[in-house]
Amino acid sequence: MSHVIEMLNIRKEFPGIVANDNITLQVEKGEIHAILGENGAGKSTLMSILFGLYHADRGTIKVRGEEVHIASPNDATDLGIGMVHQHFQLVQTFTVTENIILGKEGGFVLDRKSAAKKIKALSEQYGLSVNPDSVIEDITVGMQQRVEILKMLYRDAEILIFDEPTAVLTPQEIEELMQIMRNMVKEGKSVILITHKLDEIKAVADRCTIIRRGKMVGVVDVASTSQTKMASMMVGRPVNFKVVKEDMEAGKPVLEVKDLNVLNIKKTPAVKNFSLQVRAGEIVGIAGVDGNGQSELVEAITGLRPIVSGSIYINGDDISQASIRERNESGIGHIPEDRQKRGLVMSASLSSNMVIKEYYREPFSKRGILHQDTIDKHAQDICDAFDVRSGEGIFSHAGKLSGGNQQKAIVGREMALEPDLIIAVQPTRGLDVGAIEYIHKRLVEHREKGKAVLLVSFELDEIFNLSDRIAVMNSGELVDVVETKQTNEEEVGLMMAGVRNKEAAL
Amino acid sequence: MKVKIKSNAFLIAVSAVILGLFAGGLLMMSIGSNPFEGFYYLFRGGLMNMERIGNTISTAITLMLVGLSVAFAFKTGLFNIGAAGQMLVGGLCATLVAHYVFIPRPFYLVVIIFCAFLGGALWGVIPGILKAKFNVHEVVATIMMNWIAYWSIYYFVPAYLKGPSLETESKSIAIEQSLRSPWLTEIFGGGYINLGIFVAVGAIFVIKYVLDKTTLGFELKAVGSNRFCAEYAGIKVNRNVVISMMIAGGLAGLAGMTYYTGYSRNIQIGVMPSMGFDGIAVALLGASNPIGVLFSALFFGMLQSGKGFMNAMTEVPPEIADTIIATIIYFTATSVLFSRFWDSVGRKKRDKAQQKIDQDESKEEVSHE
Numbered sequence: 001m002s003h004v005i006e007m008l009n010i011r012k013e014f015p016g017i018v019a020n021d022n023i024t025l026q027v028e029k030g031e032i033h034a035i036l037g038e039n040g041a042g043k044s045t046l047m048s049i050l051f052g053l054y055h056a057d058r059g060t061i062k063v064r065g066e067e068v069h070i071a072s073p074n075d076a077t078d079l080g081i082g083m084v085h086q087h088f089q090l091v092q093t094f095t096v097t098e099n100i101i102l103g104k105e106g107g108f109v110l111d112r113k114s115a116a117k118k119i120k121a122l123s124e125q126y127g128l129s130v131n132p133d134s135v136i137e138d139i140t141v142g143m144q145q146r147v148e149i150l151k152m153l154y155r156d157a158e159i160l161i162f163d164e165p166t167a168v169l170t171p172q173e174i175e176e177l178m179q180i181m182r183n184m185v186k187e188g189k190s191v192i193l194i195t196h197k198l199d200e201i202k203a204v205a206d207r208c209t210i211i212r213r214g215k216m217v218g219v220v221d222v223a224s225t226s227q228t229k230m231a232s233m234m235v236g237r238p239v240n241f242k243v244v245k246e247d248m249e250a251g252k253p254v255l256e257v258k259d260l261n262v263l264n265i266k267k268t269p270a271v272k273n274f275s276l277q278v279r280a281g282e283i284v285g286i287a288g289v290d291g292n293g294q295s296e297l298v299e300a301i302t303g304l305r306p307i308v309s310g311s312i313y314i315n316g317d318d319i320s321q322a323s324i325r326e327r328n329e330s331g332i333g334h335i336p337e338d339r340q341k342r343g344l345v346m347s348a349s350l351s352s353n354m355v356i357k358e359y360y361r362e363p364f365s366k367r368g369i370l371h372q373d374t375i376d377k378h379a380q381d382i383c384d385a386f387d388v389r390s391g392e393g394i395f396s397h398a399g400k401l402s403g404g405n406q407q408k409a410i411v412g413r414e415m416a417l418e419p420d421l422i423i424a425v426q427p428t429r430g431l432d433v434g435a436i437e438y439i440h441k442r443l444v445e446h447r448e449k450g451k452a453v454l455l456v457s458f459e460l461d462e463i464f465n466l467s468d469r470i471a472v473m474n475s476g477e478l479v480d481v482v483e484t485k486q487t488n489e490e491e492v493g494l495m496m497a498g499v500r501n502k503e504a505a506l
Numbered sequence: 507m508k509v510k511i512k513s514n515a516f517l518i519a520v521s522a523v524i525l526g527l528f529a530g531g532l533l534m535m536s537i538g539s540n541p542f543e544g545f546y547y548l549f550r551g552g553l554m555n556m557e558r559i560g561n562t563i564s565t566a567i568t569l570m571l572v573g574l575s576v577a578f579a580f581k582t583g584l585f586n587i588g589a590a591g592q593m594l595v596g597g598l599c600a601t602l603v604a605h606y607v608f609i610p611r612p613f614y615l616v617v618i619i620f621c622a623f624l625g626g627a628l629w630g631v632i633p634g635i636l637k638a639k640f641n642v643h644e645v646v647a648t649i650m651m652n653w654i655a656y657w658s659i660y661y662f663v664p665a666y667l668k669g670p671s672l673e674t675e676s677k678s679i680a681i682e683q684s685l686r687s688p689w690l691t692e693i694f695g696g697g698y699i700n701l702g703i704f705v706a707v708g709a710i711f712v713i714k715y716v717l718d719k720t721t722l723g724f725e726l727k728a729v730g731s732n733r734f735c736a737e738y739a740g741i742k743v744n745r746n747v748v749i750s751m752m753i754a755g756g757l758a759g760l761a762g763m764t765y766y767t768g769y770s771r772n773i774q775i776g777v778m779p780s781m782g783f784d785g786i787a788v789a790l791l792g793a794s795n796p797i798g799v800l801f802s803a804l805f806f807g808m809l810q811s812g813k814g815f816m817n818a819m820t821e822v823p824p825e826i827a828d829t830i831i832a833t834i835i836y837f838t839a840t841s842v843l844f845s846r847f848w849d850s851v852g853r854k855k856r857d858k859a860q861q862k863i864d865q866d867e868s869k870e871e872v873s874h875e
Contacts, residue, residue: 304738325740336738345732356728356739365721372719 082152171493285467333419346399526834551815560694566807572785588648590782596759630755702764
């Protein structure tokens, strides 16, 4: 069997950390090869070495059997290696064609016509159905990704690297992307898929290289290996996928949103006539693709964004005009979407961060004077209870903590407020399996105490795992609310694309 | 809110000072003077006897308060470049009190301090409100306030406080109405030393206390370090911006008082007090930390008051001292480079320690498996 790519005994060190330790990756021609690993396991480093962004300290790279030196992405492109980045690199105001030929314009006079023709042909060959004349800002994220793919194909890439390609897609778009990958392999290309999602690997990949903490754990044949097996290889211990959740009778409404209208930062409607109830003892998940009004909805409830019309009730009290602090005090806890921007003051100690919503109250202060000992003790309690690990304990700067520990600290702080409602936005984004498990468990515990949880997530798995009911949002509107037990991912996926239940049934 | 100052802030400051002095030495050499001689007289000029020390301190008093003003605004994420204007207004208020209020000394001191603070606070709070309400950048607003103060003084002083002989300055205030104090003057054998020293040192410790121990300081620092998080936590960001500028302005107003009713005893028209800008340097070198400001103000005060003596005793022009100050600011502003340097020194040591731990751990892991 001929290997199109061979990375042998790669080692890459960064100051203080070995990102890749003796990793070997062999990709066969015409296969979809997945690279599986937790965040920080070294997947991206390995691919950056292959793409010429980093240089390996040790090891050799062979392309089509020949040893090569890849000094820059240009070298990689010349060797037929293309990479679809997680963050698209497109000029928003240019057309598809213009974006694709950018940097490959040819002569002095732009020949858009023949370029567009070639793009159209490629698009048809691989089933991408991209219109070469569309402007990037007018097309969906899924389409933009296909433009990125076309960029590679236009440059005659033989080996395509996909870096976490499904994070921004709806389930249907994911399905289509997988079909595109299969088409590519059929045409003789090879695909490297970087991901930490097991079901995707199972659905599309032939073989899978598993990396843990910079070391290679093994290469498995996907068809004959179970997901559980792969997960435990990735994490290094058995993993519980299913969150254990008792059946509970939901109580009285804690949060009630009625006919809410909110504008986004561009002053266009982001949330439209939105109504929703979250009751005591239940978790309501808001499913939807990123950018469909979820952030604005949460900001409106927590008071970070003014509303245009409608009302918001907490335990029956209208809080729609209340200040942020009054809302905090009325029983809302909020795990914000962007923990670095909103959640923590990075340059301040963990201790200060743990009382940032309560410092003005007794026992943490009295008549404007802080009680540092009480504050420190409170922070210590949270760190103990939520297993927050840091170099200098509660005196560490928040910015020095790892993402998982930062998130655990935020979750701990919000839980310590004992709020009637917790709003958790993307609570496990970018975290590894262990931290995800932990945070999920805590959210379910909160529900079991008879409190309410509003979960916003772009990961359907997470929504299905935790929610009692699922509210689907599409372009600012509530598509429908369904019982988790009476629906499936396909149905919710369709609703995320804006197709209502009843229409789908027709 | 406990925002730990960078542990290497002190190292950075010292490195900047040493490099600044070194650059000054090179300059002296380049004009054919002996740098050792130059520095000898520069330091001697600032420290050789009690009177000189008194003058160094009295220069430092004003710098300390201005530096504190700038540093305080920095903590809330604001750049107060309007300390000069706030000094003028605070100084004018103090001068008016000195001319028209005759009450027993202790009450008098309270009134003059209060009025000077109020004048400066007024000049600081206007940019604060503009920032909070209309998002006008405070740098623009404070610079404009500087010139409003400058021209207001230009007309106000000749109209209402005209001196007997000179058109360009106010009439001098009586020595017993100034901040000069006979016993202080006696200790230091004359010079400009005045009661402002207690105001300045007091302000340093009050501000330190406010920043470290109070809910107000907690809020101000939260807003300054991450306004998005502060907002999320329910802290009123705009209110804190206004409060911060008000206090910063008040501190600069006090600086004006120490300068115009202590160091000197009249206000000159058509002069923007350069100390209003030197305070930025003091705050930078002091890493926006009150105690840091105390020491950096003393250091700059020494350079300021020593430069005349150096000029008298050697061929070195006094501008060299200003150049040294400017160079130090330069090096402080590029402190990123120093912190990288000191970090890398620190890291190498840590790395060695870490390697050892790693080795031990991997041994353990192997034995477990």
